[in-house]
Amino acid sequence: MKIAVTGATGHLGTFVVEELKKRVSNENIVALVRTPGKASALEVEVRAFDYNQPETMTAALAGVDRLVLISGNEIGQRARQHFNVIEAAGKAGVEWIVYTSLLHADSTTLNLAGEHMTTEEALKASGINYTILRNGWYTENYTGSIGGALAGGAFIGSAGNGKISSAARVDYAEAAAVAITDESHKGKVYELAGDDYYTLADLAAEISNQTGTNIPYRNL
Ligand SMILES: NC(=O)c1ccc[n+]([C@@H]2O[C@H](COP(=O)([O-])OP(=O)(O)OC[C@H]3O[C@@H](n4cnc5c(N)ncnc54)[C@H](OP(=O)(O)O)[C@@H]3O)[C@@H](O)[C@H]2O)c1
The missing domain is CATH 3.40.50.720 (NAD(P)-binding Rossmann-like Domain)
Structure with a gap:
């Protein structure tokens, strides 16, 4: 087969x-x-x-x-x-x-x-x-931006408080x-x-948590 x-x-x-x-x-x-x-x-x-x-x-x-x-x-x-x-x-x-x-x-x-x-x-x-x-959405659609967020000091997006259940x-x-x-x-x-959801502000908070650097979410 x-x-x-x-x-x-x-x-x-x-x-x-x-x-x-x-x-x-x-x-x-x-x-x-x-x-x-x-x-x-x-x-x-x-x-x-x-x-x-x-x-x-x-x-x-x-x-x-x-x-x-x-x-x-x-x-x-x-x-x-x-x-x-x-x-x-x-x-x-x-x-x-x-x-x-x-x-x-x-x-x-x-x-x-x-x-x-x-x-x-x-x-x-x-x-x-x-x-x-x-x-659904790939988690990688966002993780690909982590390096840029760290370099620029903020995670930038336009999802507002939208809930994302990526995998x-x-x-x-x-x-x-x-x-x-x-x-x-x-x-x-x-x-x-994904089983659960997050907002981009949640994601920025998690990046901050994991890296020890304050990375705020900046909504365009
Ligand atoms: N769920 C999401 O968040 C999300 C995000 C983006 C895209 N997507 C969709 O999910 C699909 C798979 O995602 P991915 O990340 O694996 O995308 P990807 O890395 O861009 O892979 C797309 C594949 O399609 C092939 N392809 C494109 N045009 C073709 C053609 N004319 N004939 C034959 N093969 C062709 C590409 O071939 P080459 O390797 O030769 O380029 C590549 O292997 C995407 O194509 C898109 O439809 C979903």
């Missing part, structure tokens, strides 16, 4: 491959990548796969039974790109797709949701088995690996996020 992962050289995709390696043998994992030169450390079969080249995708999916479709990062192009993947998967006989969507994609006011909803609908209409993982990418990756290796998740839609 072959499980393929798109975006396997990305931050999330790399973790998904690592989490899959804990659950199935490396020979059963295929990394589908736009940039094969970046994939040598994955230690699994690597196949070239570009969401913008539908004519090459069906062949790249040959023999793949299950697919983790990690949403692309070209906002505005993604619905078309994801549709290309779903169509090629159908032609190649892929029997199950796990798709990484957006938390509460069907009800959120975030403008990012439209492409995810279009993809979810295309997936449901495709006749391929599906599991939808509606991923680390590796946790979302584990969810994807668990989902695609357990048939009981077929047909399910999961909302995934």
